[in-house]
Amino acid sequence: MTVQNEVSASTTNKVKLIDARGPRFSAAITTLVLAIVLVTQSPLLIALQLVVFAIGAFAGPAKTPYAFLFKKFVKPKLHGQVPTEDVRPPQFAQSVGLIFAVVALAGSLLSIPALFTVAVGFALFAAFLNAAFNFCLGCEIYLIAVRIIKK
Amino acid sequence: MNSLTPLVVVLALAIAFGVWYTRSRGEFRRKKTVNGPKLDAAIIGIELGAAVTMVQFSSAFCSPCRATKALLEDMVKTMPDVHYAHIDAEANLELVRKLDVRSTPTTLFLNSDGVEVGRAMGTPKRSQVLAAVNAIR
Numbered sequence: 153m154t155v156q157n158e159v160s161a162s163t164t165n166k167v168k169l170i171d172a173r174g175p176r177f178s179a180a181i182t183t184l185v186l187a188i189v190l191v192t193q194s195p196l197l198i199a200l201q202l203v204v205f206a207i208g209a210f211a212g213p214a215k216t217p218y219a220f221l222f223k224k225f226v227k228p229k230l231h232g233q234v235p236t237e238d239v240r241p242p243q244f245a246q247s248v249g250l251i252f253a254v255v256a257l258a259g260s261l262l263s264i265p266a267l268f269t270v271a272v273g274f275a276l277f278a279a280f281l282n283a284a285f286n287f288c289l290g291c292e293i294y295l296i297a298v299r300i301i302k303k
Numbered sequence: 304m305n306s307l308t309p310l311v312v313v314l315a316l317a318i319a320f321g322v323w324y325t326r327s328r329g330e331f332r333r334k335k336t337v338n339g340p341k342l343d344a345a346i347i348g349i350e351l352g353a354a355v356t357m358v359q360f361s362s363a364f365c366s367p368c369r370a371t372k373a374l375l376e377d378m379v380k381t382m383p384d385v386h387y388a389h390i391d392a393e394a395n396l397e398l399v400r401k402l403d404v405r406s407t408p409t410t411l412f413l414n415s416d417g418v419e420v421g422r423a424m425g426t427p428k429r430s431q432v433l434a435a436v437n438a439i440r
Contacts, residue, residue, distance in 0.1 A: 172366070187310055187314075190309050190310045190313065191306070191307060191309075191310055237366045237369070238363075238366060238369065240363050240364050241363075241364045241365055241366045242366075244363075244364035245364075269309050272309075273309055273312075273313045276310075276313050276314075276317075277313050277316065277317045277320075280313075280314065280317045280321075281317050281320065281321050281324070284317075284318075284321055285321035285324055285325050287321065287324060288365060288366050288367055289364075290362070290363075290364025290365055290366075291362070291364070291365045291366070291367060291368075291406050291407050291408070291425075292406045294362055294363075294364045294365070294407070295360075295362055295392050295393070295399065295404065295405060295406060295407055296405055296406070298362075298392075298393055298396065299396065299399065299400065299405075302396060
């Protein structure tokens with residue numbers, strides 16, 4: 153067994169870095185939106201959140217409307233050194249959010265309220281943990297997923 | 304079905320999990336028995352430290368991995384008997400399975416024989432790393 157110490161990942165200097173406070177702010181907005189979705193069971197609102205997740209997953213978390221709000225209204229008020237992070241962890245989290253939003257919307261369109269509630273519940277769980285506790289979804293589930301999928 | 308129940312349940316579970324998560328990240332957990340596989344330079348890519356070797360597993364979708372790497376690289380500079388290895392978990396799945404690494408960053412603390420004494424998941428504090436190293440030395 154030979155080890156690859158050339159980490160393609162997290163630590164090379166080539167990775168794209170973004171302001172780490174942006175995704176955390178976006179997670180707070182997402183938490184609020186998903187909380188309203190969970191109570192109102194609104195298909196329209198989950199569809200809008202789905203679009204936001206899709207932008208975050210494909211274009212990047214710095215391209216979402218929530219990131220725009222952060223840059224426009226929050227960032228100018230923040231001072232001190234800008235904490236940066238690799239763009240890939242929050243982008244991964246947006247992809248997972250997108251999957252839950254798709255399942256939730258499917259539950260809504262197929263009139264399966266339990267599916268809708270469970271999917272939104274999981275998305276809210278992750279978004280809240282991200283916003284309140286700086287929870288790193290990719291850290292906890294990515295390796296497990298790879299271990300299951302790759303033989 | 305406009306009900307507050309699902310919201311309250313999800314938030315309560317998330318707060319409970321979040322408190323546990325925050326407390327447990329970085330904590331050095333000793334293995335109950337030291338009977339794991341013996342690791343050596345051929346496996347981890349660097350020579351074992353005279354006293355302790357820290358082996359960090361990282362992945363691409365992991366923000367705290369960078370902070371952990373920076374901390375541990377900095378700490379071994381002043382500890383000549385402690386070595387540090389950094390391993391890409393995804394590129395070394397066989398090793399990851401053998402050692403049952405489940406999340407990133409996970410840092411294994413090996414004794415001078417190259418056997419795991421314990422591990423820490425998440426970014427440890429400087430004091431937690433020092434305590435773990437001193438407990439093994």
